[in-house]
Amino acid sequence: MNRLPIPSDRPRAPARPLHRRASLALVVLAVSLQAGCGQRGASGAGAAAVEVGVVTLAEQSIVQHTELSGRLSAIKVAEVRPQIGGIVRKRLFTEGSDVKAGQVLYQIDPATYQAAYDQARGTLAKAQATLASAKTKADRYAELVKINAVSRQDYDDAVAAVREDAADVIADQASLESARVNLGYTRIVAPVSGRIGASSVTEGALVTADQTTALATIQAIDEMYLDVSRASADWLKLRRAFASGRLKTAGSGAAVKLLLEDGAEYEQAGTLQFSDITVDATTGSVTLRMIFPNPDHALLPGMFVRARLDEGTDDHALLVPQLAVTRRSDGGATVFVVDEKSNAKQAAVKADTAYGDQWIVTQGLKAGDRVIVSGLQQVRSGTPVRIAGDDTSAATAASAAH
Structure with missing residues (x-):
């Protein structure tokens, strides 16, 4: 015989609808998201500067300048060369010393040239005597031809002889002058004033007029010049700045400061002498030349330096x-x-x-x-x-x- 189920005495909890649980979860999620956004917004608004x-x-207002580098050169450079051949008898200077223009540096044996001079002088004296005799004869014939004591032909020959002898005198005078010049060339003198370097010959050496080696070199260093190159593009930019009025030109002769190899500034200011009128086709640059006084000879040829050139004034x-x-x-x-x-x-x-x-x-x-x-x-x-x-x-x- 089957038993019927006996109902329990405990009350059963009512079933919660599914849609209510889902709604509660969404509310919690929304609150969480809003709190997070608020925190991030507060953080962004308060970021430290x-x-x-x-x-x-x-x-x-400034003076605009540029620095260009190069090596110094003497304002004058003269190579001492013989203009005649001969044996060097004396060297009359101290190597590395300062010499004056016209100072005797070498003495070449003058014997041969003295003899040539004396011979030319004798030849001239003979020609002058012949000319004097011819003039006397022509003057005498001039009187005799008037009385028909001599023929007209003899008189014309006498006059022609005077002219010929006068031409000989002129030629002999030129020969004497040439001999005198060559005799003077036995004393080799300094062509310019400056500092002379080492001698390439000693006493007893044979020198010739067409030799390739200079006897010595003299450099005038009371003034020095510096050639530097500047890109033509920079040159054009500078010209446009002047044309627009942004820069006021410092002009030709503008002051130039010189910076030595050790960074020290040279005490003497230089000047811009000129800028070349052509652009170098291989480098695309323009050459500028600057001159610097060098009274104490502190600057030497070949020194590497930098020149600071004032280009113009920019007032704005x-x-x-x-x-x-x-x-x-x-x-x-x-x-x-x-x-x-x-x-x-x-x-x-x-x-x-x-x-x-x-x-x-x-x-x-x-x-x-x-x-x-x-x-x-x-x-x-x-x-x-x-x-x-x-x-x-x-x-x-x-x-x-x-």
Whole structure:
């Protein structure tokens, strides 16, 4: 006989609908997401500004210059060479000393040339005596022909003889002068004043008029000149700056400072003498020549130096420290400036000319712009920034650099 199930005495919990549990889970998730977004928003709004140092740009007047290097040369260089052949009897100077123009340097044996001079003088004296006799005869015939004491032909022959003897005298005078000049060439003199170098010959050496080796070299070093090359592109850029009025020309004869090999500045200022009128086809450069006084002979030929040439005055220059400028791979330049919202902003600039440890900026910035010079490692475009202390003016930076 089957038993019927006996109902339990404990009350059974009512079943919770499925849709109510799902709704509760969604509410919890929404609250969590809203809390997370609020935290992130609060974090972004309170981000700390990056501390940076800036310079405020201001227009200023500067003298723009360029440095060009080269080697010094003596203002005059003369090679001492014999103009006749012979044996060197004496050397009459001290090697490495200063000599004067016309000073005797070598004595060549004059015996042969003295004999040639004496012979030419004797020949001239004979020709002069013959001419005098011919003139006397012609004068006598001039009187006799009037009374028909001599023929007209004899008189004409006498006159012709005078003219012939006069021509001989002129030729013999030239021969004597040539002999005198050659005799003078036995005394080899300094063609210019200056410092003479080592002698290539000694006493007893045979020299000739057509030899290739100079006896010695004299260099006038009271003044020195420096030839330097400048790219024609830079030359054109400078001319355009003058034409636009951005630069005021320093003019021909502008002062030039000389920097020696050890970095010291030479005490005497030089001048720009000239610039070449042609561009070298192989190098694309123009030659400039500068002259420097050298009264104490502190400068020597062959010294490697750098010339600092004043090119012109820029009355509206904007200077930016070089450490603030970043170069791109394409050669362009950029800086970071602080905008009106105190955010960093990257600006492309044109900065091709250096001025000490700064760049002369010709495009991309204006007076009053605040250029970031420190703290750049943490700065990106749009980064909030805070200026540390008082900013440094560009004028102060320029005066400190120069």
